[in-house]
Amino acid sequence: MSKVAIIQFPGSNCEYETAKFVESCNIEADIIRWNCSSKEFHRYSAYVLPGGFSYQDRVRAGVMATKLPIMKELELAAAENKPVLGICNGCQILAEAGLVPNLGGENKIEMALAPNMSNDKPKGFICDWVYVKIKNPENCVFTSMFTSEDILPIQVNHGEGNFIIEESKKELISQLTMIQYCDKDGNIVPSNNVNPNGSFQNIAGLGSKQGNILAIMPHPERAIFSSQIPGWIDSKWVSHKNHSFSNGDVTLGPWKKMIQSLSYFLENSKVLQT
Amino acid sequence: MIKLRLFSFLTYVDLECISAKEAIIQQLKVESLDSIKKYNMFEIQLDVETRKVAEDYLNKIIGSSYYLLNSNKESYYINNIELKHKEYLDNTFFVKVNKLIANDEQKILGNIKNKLHVPIARLNKSIVWELKFKNNDLSKEEITNKIINTTNRNEGLLVNPLFERFSFLESNSIYNAA
DSSP, rough: OOEEEEEEEEOOHHHHHHHHHHTTTTEEEEEEEEEOHHHTTTTOOOOEEBBOOGGGOOSSSSSHHTSSHHHHHHHHHHTTTEEEEEEHHHHHHHHHHSSOOOOTTSSEEEEEEOOOEETTTOOOOOEEEEEEEEEEEEGGGGTTSSOTTTOOOEEEEOOEEEEOOOOTTTTTTGOOEEEEEETTTTOOOOOEEEETOOOOGGGGOOOOTTTSSSHHHOOOOOOOGGGGOOSSSSHHHHHHHHHHHHTTOBBBOTTHHHHHHHHHHHHHHHHHHH | EEEEEEEEEESSSOHHHHHHHHHHIIIIIOOTTEEEEOOOOOOOOEESSSSHHOOOOOOHHHHHSSSSSTTTTTEESSEEEEEEEEGTTEEEEEEEEEEEOTTTTHHHHHHHHHHHOOOEEEEEEEEEEEEESSOOOOOOOHHHIIIISSSBBBBBOOOOOOTTEEEEEEEGGGGEEH
């Protein structure tokens, strides 16, 4: 059976809820440490870099973790087309490692997560619920079961989530899977109320050219069960939540499709291997 | 108009420097790095007539607020970094890093002006990394490529060129040897 590794870095703080996120769709997940052996590391079929503050965000968010030997192993796993998901600090690590978007195929840094901005002023740390849509969901193993019409509530929780794309790559990213901040009706507008950190093209997450890696700043693991959705947001998922409470059910939430997409990929890649 | 510089630094162990040094030596394989220090550098322009008055105002800001530094855990030099020996500057490089996007300078300036009533006209904030090497094996270009400018996970650490820029400071412009 395929197993997913949640990589715990010094300073990670979302690894346990990320493991629950993966396990919610009956995929086994282990939390492994940043200094595990190469042999142990390569036992897994997919990898998730969870949120937190690896190395206290020293120098820049995520950059210290990219220098660890385990990142060489992650590069090798990614080159073997194994799925890799980075959430929040994990997203920052993937950006600083050059694994996303990797349009040039050489793991060079092509995007950065800069401090949050609003009207060209620093905005500081944000913690809120926002809405996103997914462009080209079919191009990434983590989003293949979504549609580009889905309007998904999700929590943001970061100080440096402002996607900056290298000038020469700005046009090329349109072909990639792109998760974009939108309003409750799905409109992708550059307003500060919609784009919480000033990201280029409202980007909240970006897939790799190869489609097996996704870096996302908001936290899908905090919207896997409908019970996690707050009652005050304007979303159909609130009525799902209320319905599940009245029935006493634990129902899956808006981001279940992310793990279902991964599960589908892992099942099919297993078939291909056998 | 008088211009002053303030270099603030942590008085206890700076974990950021320890991590940076570890990564540069162990992972980026620059074994000749001897030490690394980090300063916040504020370039301040005050609307006063004399340097003495300007320094009095700067001491007022430091003594009665945390806008520029936290005196419980940070110390500072005004205008120049004080060194015990001029020889310390041998094989030492100072790298100034600025963000290409706005930082909190305007907010700090507004607070100083409005809450402390200091006639401050401009304020620029940078980070200055002091890199000291055991020998002179590395040129500025090699230091740029190996330690400073981050292009992939094996090269560079201190600057992300997508939203930061850097420059080397001439050491004789910022030190004051005893």
